[in-house]
Amino acid sequence: MMAKLKLKDYLFIASLLFGMFFGAGNLIFPVFLGQEAGNMVFIANLGFLVTAIGLPLLAVAAMGISSSDSVLDLARKSGDTFGYAFTIALYLVIGPLFAIPRLATTSYEVALAPYISDANQEIVLASFCIAFFVIAWFFSRTSSSALHYVAKFLNPLCLVALGILLTLSIVHPMGSVQDLPAQGVYQTKPFVTGFLGGYNTLDALAGLAFGIIVTSSIRKLGVTDPKGVATSTIKSGILTLVFMAFIYTLLSWLGATSVHVIPRSKNGGELLAQVSSHYLGTYGSILLSIIVTSACMTTAVGLITAFSETFATMFPKFSYAQYAVGSVTVSAIISMAGLSFVLEATTPVLMFIYPLAIVLILLSYLNAIYPLDQTVYKVTLSFTMLVALIDALAAMPTIIKSHASVSKVLEWSADNLPLMKLGLSWILPAVIGLTVGLTYSFISKKKS
Incomplete structure (x- = not known):
């Protein structure tokens, strides 16, 4: 008789999904969307949810539905050449060349950059990135340890810190969104603009990579039938979908209402820092640093694990541990160039x-x-x-x-x-x- 997952198992998988997907970009983009969308915030947020949540969860479930053992297995349905080329490109993009370095540089920009003088930015950035990736390597040095730390330790830390900020914004809102005019293209195309904004999270790409981790975790819990794996993945995904949609909606609403008190910011990171400072002063900055860094760390661990497992399988000349060391080393070097460089090269x-x-x-x-x-x-x-x-x-x-x-x-x-x-x-x-x-x-x- 095939094993069936219990509620605690579904919650565990949902927590794992949330932790791997919810990086700093997922905090910054909806807040900034809210500031720009004004009274069109809920329509824009709906478009954002389609690509920031809907597509990633479709990607994770696709791995189960297709009974694919990897992204390569899924992509090879179009032939070996496309399969290998697409898989290598995808894992490099969401891995050491773009996504992983962006996590470290985003953490630095939000948590430390505002308080560091221009003369010391480069040395502090380099030191921060080295420390960030040493910790990320520690958590992901084996795939089993990555699963354990992400789902049981880093997730709660991020959620508690974020929960404090969102609760304060609900109890003491900064204003209403009804009388705030939308800015730029949000005036005429709020849904499409929000839809395209969801691309920035990279989560649809990451969903394909994370799919193997999720399906592997489900199989380890005793569910081995392909149909059962797919069903369990979808059920866990729905829990994640509801929770992330709730958080994204609150963040976008927070960004919209902030305009009553806070001048329009250049980006979501700056805005989030100002919101935290408004509610908690100095403690707000500390809280924001915890939120952003823990969110980035959870996603980095998931990406390093996915990258290393895949390349160790495709090119077994090197082990998982060696690929993990290589990925954090390359990521650290690239991240030292700064967030602007990483974003410009990624697009x-x-x-x-x-x-x-x-x-x-x-x-x-x-x-x-x-x-x-x-x-x-x-x-x-x-x-x-x-x-x-x-x-x-x-x-x-x-x-x-x-x-x-x-x-x-x-x-x-x-x-x-x-x-x-x-x-x-x-x-x-x-x-x-x-x-x-x-x-x-x-x-x-x-x-x-």
């Missing part, structure tokens, strides 16, 4: 890989309903990839975009690709690719 890569990840996730669900052959995957992802490459070019530095050939491509795309100006130009090509792939597959099967 073009994300614009290319994010649509591919979303389409791959959706194809896995369609495949569970109607089995797809490799042709459908290849054609759909190829169509998506062409437009994703254009989106990546549009996000490149000016020196690249100003090149004559690149400029012509971007001008033509802006005039001819639907939804290009909304940042969703990949949707129609993906649908066309799916239609072409299904049609070709159907005709081929009928002939044979």
